[in-house]
Amino acid sequence: MRRIQVSLGERSYPIVIGSGLLDGIAELCGEAGFPVRSSLLVVSDNSVAPLYLDGLTAKLEEGGYKVVTHIIPAGEASKSLTVYEEVMTTAIKAGLDRHSAVLALGGGVVGDLAGFVAATYMRGIGFLQIPTTILAHDSSVGGKVAVNHPLAKNMIGAFYQPKMVVYDLDTLATLPPRDVRSGLAEVIKHGLILDREFAYWCREHAAELLSLQPEALGYALERGCAIKADVVGEDEREHGLRAILNLGHTIGHAIEAVGGYGTFLHGEAISIGMAGSALVAAKLGRPQSLYEETVSMLTALELPVTLPAQYSVDDIIEAMMHDKKFKEGRITFIVPDEIGAVSIVEGVEESVIREVVGQLKKEGSPW
Amino acid sequence: MRRIQVSLGERSYPIVIGSGLLDGIAELCGEAGFPVRSSLLVVSDNSVAPLYLDGLTAKLEEGGYKVVTHIIPAGEASKSLTVYEEVMTTAIKAGLDRHSAVLALGGGVVGDLAGFVAATYMRGIGFLQIPTTILAHDSSVGGKVAVNHPLAKNMIGAFYQPKMVVYDLDTLATLPPRDVRSGLAEVIKHGLILDREFAYWCREHAAELLSLQPEALGYALERGCAIKADVVGEDEREHGLRAILNLGHTIGHAIEAVGGYGTFLHGEAISIGMAGSALVAAKLGRPQSLYEETVSMLTALELPVTLPAQYSVDDIIEAMMHDKKFKEGRITFIVPDEIGAVSIVEGVEESVIREVVGQLKKEGSPW
Ligand SMILES: NC(=O)c1ccc[n+]([C@@H]2O[C@H](COP(=O)([O-])OP(=O)(O)OC[C@H]3O[C@@H](n4cnc5c(N)ncnc54)[C@H](O)[C@@H]3O)[C@@H](O)[C@H]2O)c1
Ligand SMILES: NC(=O)c1ccc[n+]([C@@H]2O[C@H](COP(=O)([O-])OP(=O)(O)OC[C@H]3O[C@@H](n4cnc5c(N)ncnc54)[C@H](O)[C@@H]3O)[C@@H](O)[C@H]2O)c1
Ligand SMILES: [Zn+2]
Ligand SMILES: [Zn+2]
Numbered sequence: 066m067r068r069i070q071v072s073l074g075e076r077s078y079p080i081v082i083g084s085g086l087l088d089g090i091a092e093l094c095g096e097a098g099f100p101v102r103s104s105l106l107v108v109s110d111n112s113v114a115p116l117y118l119d120g121l122t123a124k125l126e127e128g129g130y131k132v133v134t135h136i137i138p139a140g141e142a143s144k145s146l147t148v149y150e151e152v153m154t155t156a157i158k159a160g161l162d163r164h165s166a167v168l169a170l171g172g173g174v175v176g177d178l179a180g181f182v183a184a185t186y187m188r189g190i191g192f193l194q195i196p197t198t199i200l201a202h203d204s205s206v207g208g209k210v211a212v213n214h215p216l217a218k219n220m221i222g223a224f225y226q227p228k229m230v231v232y233d234l235d236t237l238a239t240l241p242p243r244d245v246r247s248g249l250a251e252v253i254k255h256g257l258i259l260d261r262e263f264a265y266w267c268r269e270h271a272a273e274l275l276s277l278q279p280e281a282l283g284y285a286l287e288r289g290c291a292i293k294a295d296v297v298g299e300d301e302r303e304h305g306l307r308a309i310l311n312l313g314h315t316i317g318h319a320i321e322a323v324g325g326y327g328t329f330l331h332g333e334a335i336s337i338g339m340a341g342s343a344l345v346a347a348k349l350g351r352p353q354s355l356y357e358e359t360v361s362m363l364t365a366l367e368l369p370v371t372l373p374a375q376y377s378v379d380d381i382i383e384a385m386m387h388d389k390k391f392k393e394g395r396i397t398f399i400v401p402d403e404i405g406a407v408s409i410v411e412g413v414e415e416s417v418i419r420e421v422v423g424q425l426k427k428e429g430s431p432w
Numbered sequence: 433m434r435r436i437q438v439s440l441g442e443r444s445y446p447i448v449i450g451s452g453l454l455d456g457i458a459e460l461c462g463e464a465g466f467p468v469r470s471s472l473l474v475v476s477d478n479s480v481a482p483l484y485l486d487g488l489t490a491k492l493e494e495g496g497y498k499v500v501t502h503i504i505p506a507g508e509a510s511k512s513l514t515v516y517e518e519v520m521t522t523a524i525k526a527g528l529d530r531h532s533a534v535l536a537l538g539g540g541v542v543g544d545l546a547g548f549v550a551a552t553y554m555r556g557i558g559f560l561q562i563p564t565t566i567l568a569h570d571s572s573v574g575g576k577v578a579v580n581h582p583l584a585k586n587m588i589g590a591f592y593q594p595k596m597v598v599y600d601l602d603t604l605a606t607l608p609p610r611d612v613r614s615g616l617a618e619v620i621k622h623g624l625i626l627d628r629e630f631a632y633w634c635r636e637h638a639a640e641l642l643s644l645q646p647e648a649l650g651y652a653l654e655r656g657c658a659i660k661a662d663v664v665g666e667d668e669r670e671h672g673l674r675a676i677l678n679l680g681h682t683i684g685h686a687i688e689a690v691g692g693y694g695t696f697l698h699g700e701a702i703s704i705g706m707a708g709s710a711l712v713a714a715k716l717g718r719p720q721s722l723y724e725e726t727v728s729m730l731t732a733l734e735l736p737v738t739l740p741a742q743y744s745v746d747d748i749i750e751a752m753m754h755d756k757k758f759k760e761g762r763i764t765f766i767v768p769d770e771i772g773a774v775s776i777v778e779g780v781e782e783s784v785i786r787e788v789v790g791q792l793k794k795e796g797s798p799w
Pocket of ligand 2 (some may be wrong): 479586608
């Protein structure tokens with residue numbers, strides 16, 4: 066069992082990572098401070114619930130908790146105010162009070178939605194995350210909770226820290242392989258921004274990670290969470306440093322928007338974006354080898370690094386504009402300096418980004 | 433001009449009270465930390481907007497701000513997730529970003545709704561309150577923001593502090609007399625719980641308060657805000673002490689619920705509730721004079737202290753049950769000890785409350 070402490074003063078909390086953790090979930094809820102006999106609202110989605118919800122509920126009830134469940138449809142569309150209100154209705158009807166807590170059993174969608182419910186039900190009650198995807202290692206650190214507005218993603222939300230994150234590696238066994246790879250993109254991102262050694266370790270252990278070998282996976286999630294926790298500990302409310310976590314995301318978000326959400330999974334899109342960032346780096350004078358090293362790491366994890374031909378450069382740039390990321394033809398961009406180090410560079414010219422997106426379409430390598 | 437500092441560490445903020453303040457609103461926004469040229473979303477309702485919105489907008493624009501407005505229908509029904517989403521849509525369409533702020537121009541309804549928008553738009557942006565009711569002196573301290581769920585009031589919300597409160601006494605001139613009295617009920621409540629001298633001062637200056645004489649009104653709002661600020665400073669997230677602010681509210685809320693929201697205004701209902709609390713106090717051995725003194729203060733402010741005959745005791749008790757306030761036939765109740773001091777008493781018997789509600793119907797005095 067691995068344990069990381071996310072240090073945020075009185076909002077600090079532990080992330081527990083290991084196999085078989087759900088067997089001891091009631092004890093962990095006690096440690097999280099949820100009083101026995103209080104009501105716990107477990108939110109899950111209709112892909113995850115059939116696999117793990119009954120087991121979880123049984124363990125919680127054995128431990129003396131009252132359990133209420135709410136199952137949402139799987140997928141990003143559930144991160145809406147409509148579904149949010151439905152979960153609120155369940156909570157009110159079940160009589161949840163200030164001593165109750167919300168448990169999120171699922172990936173980032175369930176975590177973000179359930180977290181926003183916890184943040185705003187009676188102005189905030191306990192929250193515990195049980196991530197069942199690799200990508201959710203990212204959302205389990207940092208306290209960002211949100212739903213989408215029809216006009217913009219993650220627009221409505223809060224910063225709200227869980228009391229604990231319980232990462233049971235066993236639940237990852239059923240994750241579709243594409244989601245495994247997508248999640249690993251965020252894992253290696255944490256290496257690329259701050260931990261050179263870890264980035265190389267990921268490349269070396271790619272096969273074990275892709276096959277969900279528990280020892281490797283546990284270590285990778287621990288490092289990924291720990292790196293993010295360091296960044297968030299310095300900048301809880303995203304005033305500055307935290308921006309480095311957006312490596313690959315400016316281009317990645319634009320790819321997701323143009324492709325339509327779901328064409329590329331998030332991790333796939335940011336993988337292409339991280340390849341793009343390395344191209345930007347080369348144009349700004351960083352070592353030429355950076356791009357090739359970056360790409361070798363991403364492809365080791367079977368992640369895409371080029372943009373399919375049907376994507377138009379104009380559309381991608383326009384999506385970035387729409388995202389309000391350009392100011393007077395310039396953009397703030399997270400640029401790698403070397404493997405394991407990045408800079409926040411202000412005033413990168415639109416023309417540079419435009420060229421890079423073009424290169425991503427021509428199978429990447431500009432050399 | 434009067435100024436109170438609400439002391440909450442890094443979330444501290446000033447309340448500015450005086451006449452003619454809206455003329456200097458742009459400077460105050462600057463002091464609140466909103467960068468010139470950023471966008472300000474002013475939320476108001478359709479009773480208040482025709483009176484003060486154009487003037488406010490002009491001053492803000494003169495000061496270099498971009499102004500976006502959203503007008504909601506006046507009344508409690510606007511504190512809904514539906515209206516909340518509409519305000520969010522306005523904010524997104526207007527391109528509000530992290531440097532933008534939300535200004536609430538109106539009473540508690542506008543303040544609670546706009547505050548919840550500010551708390552959750554892009555996970556929290558600046559917030560400034562411009563209260564235009566007396567009751568809103570209460571909501572301008574403490575950071576409680578919320579909307580209602582169809583099944584329960586104020587169920588969805590957050591603790592979110594404004595950057596500043598600008599209380600322009602001139603705006604109170606147009607407030608309907610019933611809302612003046614209702615607001616004064618919360619003012620004197622602050623005296624009744626913690627400041628004996630202030631409570632007597634309110635009785636003595638009742639005529640000036642009812643006629644909105646600026647010197648008396650300014651002082652009363654300053655003391656009301658300051659007392660609440662002291663309580664909230666000790667207990668920002670309502671873990672204990674803050675409960676004393678609920679003097680009169682247990683019975684008051686039940687009266688509101690049974691009568692249908694709107695039959696009694698909030699302040700009227702808690703006035704009856706405060707009279708009821710003094711009756712409870714007498715049953716628990718507090719001095720008999722307490723009830724008469726309390727009633728004399730409330731009636732000086734032309735507030736009701738008895739329950740109309742058509743209210744059934746059973747209905748009132750049932751509403752409290754529904755409110756989950758009873759546990760095994762007992763309830764935690766805020767009981768006055770003397771004018772200016774209260775206790776949080778656990779385990780008050782249902783039978784005591786039942787008797788008291790009956791007495792409130794018989795014109796109050798049990799002697
Ligand atoms: N809060 C943050 O800081 C943060 C960070 C990154 C991403 N996110 C959010 O996370 C979301 C994406 O997260 P995600 O990739 O986990 O998506 P997801 O929650 O939609 O999960 C992906 C798919 O896998 C299924 N699934 C999940 N766990 C499974 C399991 N163990 N076995 C079988 N199927 C399983 C789900 O039902 C879903 O269909 C996005 O909404 C994104 O905005 C938030
Ligand atoms: N957040 C808190 O701590 C807190 C505390 C107390 C009450 N509240 C909330 O406040 C709300 C009640 O506040 P309220 O009494 O101010 O109600 P309100 O906002 O509905 O205002 C009362 C009425 O007066 C009108 N009005 C307001 N200012 C006016 C003016 N200057 N001239 C003419 N008309 C004016 C409004 O349009 C409305 O019709 C409730 O929703 C309650 O839950 C919140
Ligand atoms: Zn991401
Ligand atoms: Zn009140």
